[in-house]
Amino acid sequence: MFTNFKRVFTFAMNDFGRNKGISIAAIFVLTITIMLMTSLFFFQGMAGYLTSQIQDKIDVTAYFKDGTQEKDILSVKDQIIKMSPSIKNVEYVSKDQALAIFNEKHKDNPILAKALQEVGENPFLPSLNITTNGDLAQYASVANILQTSDFSKLVDKVDFSQKKDTIEKVYSITSSIDTFGILLGIILIIVAILVVFNTIKLAIENSKEEIGTMRTVGASDWFIRGPFVIQGIIYGVVSFLICISISAISAYFLSSRVSAVLPGFDIFNYFLTNWLIFVLIQLCFGIGVGAISAFLVVKKHLEL
Template sequence: MFTNLNRMLHFAFNDFSRNKGISIASVFILTVITMLATSLLFFGGVSDYLILQIQDKIDVTAYFTEETEEKDILIVRDEIVKLEVVKDVFYVSKESALENFKNKYKGNEVFEKALLEVGGNPFLPSLNIKTNGDPLEYQEVANILAQEKFVDLIEKVDFSEKKDIINTVFSIRSAVIRTGLILGLILVFIAILVVFNTIKLTVDSFKDEISTMRIVGATNWFIRGPFIIQGLIYGLISFIICFVISILSFHLLSNKISLILPGFNSFDYFVSNIWMFVALQIVFGVGVSIISSFIAVRRHLKV
């Protein structure tokens, strides 16, 4: 068993070194494809981060009438917060709303003048309600607030005004996921073609030797072995190169990316999801190479 394994390894490494041009070209193309797949995974993480940032800023606000007492608003809050779809509920009094407005537009003469002209406190007490971000969850909250028992208390609910924004965010997220899957499948297909054709060229050059092996009784696995190992070598080298490039790239670019995306650190994201990146690179680098090699050599076993 070990003798056969040593022979297969010997044949595989000999052919790899003998066809340096083809081997280097195959490793290079595999590396580029694997890096593109890695970039897709990273940009998927960036898009998730951006969408989460937007979702955190989206809420449904229920504005109460001026006559509604604070105790009644808190009763509504306690009822809403019990809903499974609700993540947080914040009560904002008239006074707090006015203070927040003044702080936000401090120094803005237009808004300050408008507030003086209105006179008094034009703001209504409200509840800011956050869910996990699903449009259906916001719709459920809006439906509950529209119940008859709340009609006399609530002036308006701004869900209809934010509905389009919420739906757009989720449409973008779905589009990003679909695009990533499609591009990922395209990259897998290209990687399979590259390794398949490389191994096929090698197999074709050894066609007579394969026929001879079959005549003398060599097993299918003994014939397949060197070519599959050769594909494995391509994959391992491309995986190692990609992994090193990923570490260096995410580390060196982390500060620049943080300037564009405050709060997002590319290197921290890579480290926290390192096994996902490793799995992806192994699938593209090693898995695809082995499968392609197996397919390429299979038809010659019938010779």
């Protein structure tokens, strides 16, 4: 058994070396395909980061009636946090903090500062800014509870309905990006598999006569098919090594450029954090498509 395996492996290595043109063509196509898959994965990482950044900026703000005690507001805060695990953060902004934020934000606008002076007192209401991990329905549910339960006697207004359109739009965009990404991914994967399959098919078609001769001399199916399948695996492994090197080098050198477009996102760090997934995707795809294509094409010739 071991001797046979050693022989099949030797045949594969010999054929790989003796058919340099075909081997290079197959590896080239497989490398392009794997790089395409890898780009999709990078794209997914960037889109995910962008989506989470946008979602982090969405909140529901509950403004409390003037004169509401701070301890009552903090008690509401505690109750909201306990309400659902999807509540990500509840931030309390006191009247004074609200004024300070306004002043800081409009320090270069003397008209607004003057208008505030004319009002005479701090016009801002204390508030709670609530962010969730969930979707639009969860924001609606939080807003609804604040307006209808025991909290309603303390709450002056909830600004969810004003933000609803924006929130809906953001979710619609992020959901479209997800759907588009998945669809594009599926289409590209199918195209990629077909391209690789056909390249390997062309490579093996070249050996059609040879397969026929091997059948004539009584070689078993495994003995005939083995070298081709192993060559498919070698194509996959070589392509993987090329792709993982290209991925690491490009992530390293593109890191600053990507950060300029997408502040806070470090593509090289993303690669390092997910290196195992990159290895698995590239290796499994390369070896899988290479070996399965070879297996199927030789099977067709063995049936003739």
